[in-house]
Amino acid sequence: MKKRNHKKESSHFFFNRFTLNHLFIVCYLGVINVYAQSNTAVEEKITRIISKMTVDQKIGQLALRGTSSRSKDLPEQLKQDVKNGKIGAFLNVMNKAYVDELQRIAIEESPQGIPLIFARDVIHGFKTIFPIPLGLAASWDAETAKSAARVSAIEASSFGIRWTFAPMLDIAQDSRWGRIAESPGEDPYLASILAKAYVEGFQNNDLSQPTSLAACAKHFIGYGAAIGGRDYNTAIIHQPLLHNTYLKPFEAALAAGAPTVMTSFNEINGVPASGNKWLLNDILRGKLDFKGFVVSDWNSTTGMIDHGYAKNEKHTAELSFNAGLDMEMTSKSYENHLKELLEEKKITETQLDFLVANILRVKFQLDLFKNPYRSKTFTGNYYDQKHLDLAKKAVIKSSVLLKNNAILPLNKNTKVAVIGPLANAPLEQLGTWIFDGDKKHTQTPTSAFTNNKVNFKFTEGLSYSRDTSTQGFKKALEIAEASDVILFFGGEEAILSGEAHSRASIDLPGKQEALIKALAKTGKPIVLVIMGGRPLSITNIIDDVDAVLMAWHPGTMGGPAIYEMLWGKSEPQGRLPVSWPKTAGQLPLFYNHKSTGRPFDPKSFVQMDSIPVGAWQSSLGNTTHYLDLGAAPHFPFGYGLGYTRFSYKNLKISKTTISKNETVSLSVTITNTGKNAGSDIVQLYIQDIVGSLTRPVKELKRFKPIFLEKGETKTVEFTITPKDLMFVNNTLQPVLESGDFNVFVGNNSANTLKTTFTLN
Ligand code: BGC
Numbered sequence: 001m002k003k004r005n006h007k008k009e010s011s012h013f014f015f016n017r018f019t020l021n022h023l024f025i026v027c028y029l030g031v032i033n034v035y036a037q038s039n040t041a042v043e044e045k046i047t048r049i050i051s052k053m054t055v056d057q058k059i060g061q062l063a064l065r066g067t068s069s070r071s072k073d074l075p076e077q078l079k080q081d082v083k084n085g086k087i088g089a090f091l092n093v094m095n096k097a098y099v100d101e102l103q104r105i106a107i108e109e110s111p112q113g114i115p116l117i118f119a120r121d122v123i124h125g126f127k128t129i130f131p132i133p134l135g136l137a138a139s140w141d142a143e144t145a146k147s148a149a150r151v152s153a154i155e156a157s158s159f160g161i162r163w164t165f166a167p168m169l170d171i172a173q174d175s176r177w178g179r180i181a182e183s184p185g186e187d188p189y190l191a192s193i194l195a196k197a198y199v200e201g202f203q204n205n206d207l208s209q210p211t212s213l214a215a216c217a218k219h220f221i222g223y224g225a226a227i228g229g230r231d232y233n234t235a236i237i238h239q240p241l242l243h244n245t246y247l248k249p250f251e252a253a254l255a256a257g258a259p260t261v262m263t264s265f266n267e268i269n270g271v272p273a274s275g276n277k278w279l280l281n282d283i284l285r286g287k288l289d290f291k292g293f294v295v296s297d298w299n300s301t302t303g304m305i306d307h308g309y310a311k312n313e314k315h316t317a318e319l320s321f322n323a324g325l326d327m328e329m330t331s332k333s334y335e336n337h338l339k340e341l342l343e344e345k346k347i348t349e350t351q352l353d354f355l356v357a358n359i360l361r362v363k364f365q366l367d368l369f370k371n372p373y374r375s376k377t378f379t380g381n382y383y384d385q386k387h388l389d390l391a392k393k394a395v396i397k398s399s400v401l402l403k404n405n406a407i408l409p410l411n412k413n414t415k416v417a418v419i420g421p422l423a424n425a426p427l428e429q430l431g432t433w434i435f436d437g438d439k440k441h442t443q444t445p446t447s448a449f450t451n452n453k454v455n456f457k458f459t460e461g462l463s464y465s466r467d468t469s470t471q472g473f474k475k476a477l478e479i480a481e482a483s484d485v486i487l488f489f490g491g492e493e494a495i496l497s498g499e500a501h502s503r504a505s506i507d508l509p510g511k512q513e514a515l516i517k518a519l520a521k522t523g524k525p526i527v528l529v530i531m532g533g534r535p536l537s538i539t540n541i542i543d544d545v546d547a548v549l550m551a552w553h554p555g556t557m558g559g560p561a562i563y564e565m566l567w568g569k570s571e572p573q574g575r576l577p578v579s580w581p582k583t584a585g586q587l588p589l590f591y592n593h594k595s596t597g598r599p600f601d602p603k604s605f606v607q608m609d610s611i612p613v614g615a616w617q618s619s620l621g622n623t624t625h626y627l628d629l630g631a632a633p634h635f636p637f638g639y640g641l642g643y644t645r646f647s648y649k650n651l652k653i654s655k656t657t658i659s660k661n662e663t664v665s666l667s668v669t670i671t672n673t674g675k676n677a678g679s680d681i682v683q684l685y686i687q688d689i690v691g692s693l694t695r696p697v698k699e700l701k702r703f704k705p706i707f708l709e710k711g712e713t714k715t716v717e718f719t720i721t722p723k724d725l726m727f728v729n730n731t732l733q734p735v736l737e738s739g740d741f742n743v744f745v746g747n748n749s750a751n752t753l754k755t756t757f758t759l760n
Contacts, residue, residue, distance in 0.1 A: 046360045049112060050353050053085075057111055058349075059338045061088035061356045064119070064295060066330035074098040085110045086335065088327060088359055089117040089163070094436070096374070099160035103372050114360070115368035119163035122213065123182060123433040124148055126155035127382035127441070128556050130391050131398045132431040132497075132533060133168060135552030137185045138574035138640070139397035140681050140703060142197035147390045149201025153213040155387070156436075158380025160373070162366050164213045165262060167198035169249035170222075173588035175581060176229030178501030181432050181533030181553070183224055185577025186590045186637065188245045189700045192252035199256035207259065208367035210375055217253035219264030219297060220273060220284065221246050226266060229587060231502045235266045240693055242268075243728035251288060259292035259362045263325060265300050272307045274300040275319030285324060293326035293358035302331040313337060321347050326355040383441050388557055395554040395561030400574035401641040402538075402548040407525045409568025409643060410485060416456040417483035418446060419476045419519065420490045421465045421512070422531045423458060428465070429531050431553025432498025441556055445489060445529070448559035452567075457483065465493045466510040473518055480519050486526045487566070488516055488545070494553055497533020506537045506584045513541050520544035529562060535580040539634060550574070568676075571642045573705075575681050575748065580635035585626065591637035591749040592696040596624045599697075600631035638683050638700070638748035644674030644710065648682075651745050651753040659760050660722055660736055667717045668745045668753065672708035679707045680747050682716045686724065687742040693729050698749055718745075725759060 050058070065078065065087045074095065081087050082105045093099050099118055106116045124130045130148035131138075139145065149166075156164065169191060172183040184191035195217065202213045221242070222235035237246060250261070261284060263273040273279055274296045284290045301320045304310035310319055317333035318341050328334045341347045363369065381387065401408070410416070422428055426442035449456050461476035462469070480486050490512045496503065507513070519526055525546040530536060531553055538548060549572060551562055564570040579589045606620040608627040625631040647670070654665040672678060684702040688695040702718045720743070722736050729735045738759050746752030 042361065042364050045364070046357045049114070049360060050356055053112055053356070055339055055342060055349070055352070057085040058352050058356045059334055060084070060086040061114065061359050062327050062334045062338075063087050063332070064089045064091060064327050064329045066091045066298065067093060074101065078102070079105055082106050082116065083109045085112060085114070087116065088114075089119060091119040091329070093118055094120070094159065096159055099374060103160065107372050115363055115372040117163045117214070117363060117366065117368065118160045119165060120156060120159075120161045121166070121433050121435065122152045122156045122161065122164040123166045123168070124152070124431065125391070125434065125555060126152050126436050127380070127438060128155060128384075128387040128391050129430045129434050129437040130394045130555045132181045132553045132555075134181050134183055134185060134533070134577060135398040135554065135574070136394060137183070137190065137194055137577035138400050138552065139394065140190060140575050140577070141397050141705070142193055144394050144397045145194045145197035146201035148394055149198045150204065151387045151390055153202050153204065154211045155380045155382055156213060157211045158374065158378050162213055162368070163216065163260065164202055165216045165218060166202070167195055167215060167253065168218055169195050169253060170219055170224030170264075171246055171249070172224035172578070173590040174226075174229035175506050175534040175536075175578065176502050176504060176584055176587055177224065177226055178231055178497045178503070178533065179224070179499055180578070181497040184249060186579065187577065187592065187700050188248035190577055191249035195249040195253040196256040199253050199258045203257060207257075207365045210371060210378070212366070214260055214362060214366060215253065215258040216260040216262050216295065217250050217258045218262035220250065220261050220294070221264060221279065222268040222273070223264035223266050229502050231500050232265045235268045237268055239732055240728050240730055243732065247283070247288070254288055254290055259365055261290065261292065261294050263294060263296050263300055265297050265303060267307055267309070272300070272304045272309050274325055275304050275309060275316070275323050277323040280324040291358070292362055293355070294324065295327040296320065296325055296329045296331070298329050299331040301325065301328050301333050314341070317341060318346050321351065321355070324355075326358045383556070391555055392557035392561045395551065395558055396565060396570045396573060398552060398574040399554070399561070399565060399572040400550040400576055400639070401572040402550055402580070402635055402639070403542065403545070404641055405525075405546040407485065407527060407546040408549075408566060410566055412567070413455060415482070415484045416449075416454060417476075417479040417486045417524070418449065418456050418458040418489070419461045419480065419486060419515070420488045421460055421462045421467060421510075422491050423460065423487070423489035425464075425493070428493045429554055429558045431494050431555065432501070432533055434494070437556065443557055443559040445559045445562050448563040451560075452563055454563070461515050462510055462512060464510070465491060465496070465508070465512065468511050470511060470514070473515055476515060477518060477522065480522045480524055483524060486519050486522070486524050487529060488519065488526055489529050489531065490516070491530040491532035491536060494533070504584065506534060506581065507540070508536055508538070516541045516544055527566065529566075531558070535576075535578055537581060537583050537634075539582045542634075568643060571676075571678050572640070573642065573679055575638050575640040576635055577637070579633040579637045580639070582629050582634040586629070586633070589633055592699050594694050595697050598623045600625045602630065605630050632750070636748050636750035638681070639750070640681075640748070642678040642680065644672055644676040644678030646680050646708070646747060647671050647673050648746055648753055651755050653743065653755045653757055655757065657758045657760060660738075663719050663721045664757055665717060665719050666743060666745065666755070667715050669713060669715050670706060670708065671713040672710055675710060677707070677709045679705060681705050683746060683748065684718050685744040685749060685752065686720070687744070688725065688727070688737070689740045689742060691727070691737055691739070692735070693727065695727065698744060700749070
């Protein structure tokens, strides 16, 4: 086919293809957008398109062709494949001219003129990088997550990207797992609130808008339950647990309108997710009523051969196809084998049509049939001041103050020694999955200190987080001696977390502990600012430092936000979305564990060092604990300090007995008893004391942020509904069981007031 004038041709093309039905043309070219049209009209169009497609073209729609995230060229073969209708979507085409060209070929030259979708991992920012998702989770704030997603969508859509592989919704209880950095943390309720916010932010409540990205809820499912925190590892999750915990954020994302779901690399209970019919068909399409399309993860279909589940590539295709996996990412088992499988009657064309329809439906929702091209005039407003302001706010919302011996906030004229490998590390502070973020735009702590005329001297001491050379210690000690306060910026480089970056130890890498210990000997107060992709063990140095601020990998605006927090122009507002371990040996660790038959009791705990040598064997302490450290985390889920103090009193409950269709209200009185105005997050947990399936010791059910002036008192109210008390039981039925419930209200999962009620 000759090259044609594309502008003129495209409308002509539309007429050619769809003249069959007058009504269709009216809808197609009309002012109302496709998304706003009735589902029936769209479904009719889909059926009509499919009726014209050959089997090869149908199979082509199921292909998500990947180029590497670094790829710079557009191979001729790709163009040919698009022209032949062999590709339905692309990931990682990061050259605007190529995006335009590939789309033009799809629209003008491919057999049915079906638009392509361009996808990318836009995870916590495109150009303007926000804190890593675990950091955003620490904000406990839907608006913060939503703003990150919205800014990401605006910037990324300028490249023609209309589909992001986010939000990642894997509940994660193990900080060894590198991808905890991308996760919403350990709690299904918090994760569900974030899931909804991300979807709303990416999609802006109208997928047809050119700056909306289709969200992809991933990874379905149980990826975060990888045994031992080793990436890609086996997950064993019994079905009620799957429903009560792991599925929750996915349900929320789907309810918010996420039109796509990505399968996970892992097997769950012996069956890899990408060939798991029960998971994709019965659970996702059945129970969750999902109407969008399912995409595999990168080669996760052919990965089933390594799992020992598929015999070969052809078998892979059969399993995934019959499980209901619509689109295959990068691997080509569908392209190479579906036709043959059809001929052999191992799969049906009806199912093929079903998968194609699921994909076309999303293309219609994105309005790509009408508006396939990215705007040539829209620049994406990269690093726009508004975007930077939102990114800075997100850092303040998500940074967690773990310790403060009244050293923070610092006084204006404090003479500061800035030391550590992450004080001026523009790339490292951006974190994992930041393909498009430009480190030249990163504002580091040292640059922010310079801009704000802080009285400081800087030396890294260690040139990167894993550095084991002590050469820089001397200079570090010199500037420390000459300062009032040491600010140590430690943690881990971006590359130490994220996919395939699990760690067996979660200690500060390299010689960081040694340097902190040496600095402590100067007697100067130390403020430790951590940048990292996971909670890191700071047990060995916690007593050497006066304050600890967890900034996660904070993104582009880490520096200015950290400056504001350290000098008290802003208060750190984050609360832990995961339990912070003392050591890796405690992992997995999560607050919403079961009670066990021998619950941990600090009163009977016998610490290892107090056991006499040659002691007679006995069940010391007799509870669920470790001899060397007990059972508690270093910092509990929900924990975080600010620059004031609050007292929680008078937890009141509206009724002590309710029936199964009644709600119950609770109120608590909170007073700011500290020296400054400040904010807190009031958290409500429930325990179903006796259940037909044992229930967690606490489950987060509500939370509310509050802001109180110094000395101010406020009453915060919550309402609990019967739905909050339900769970999925052993027969997989949602049940509401009579009995006694504990209600806990406080400012973290371990520091709560308690009351009870009975459900009749
Ligand atoms: C990751 C996904 C990601 C995909 C595409 C995979 O390796 O597991 O989360 O979306 O690559 O880049």
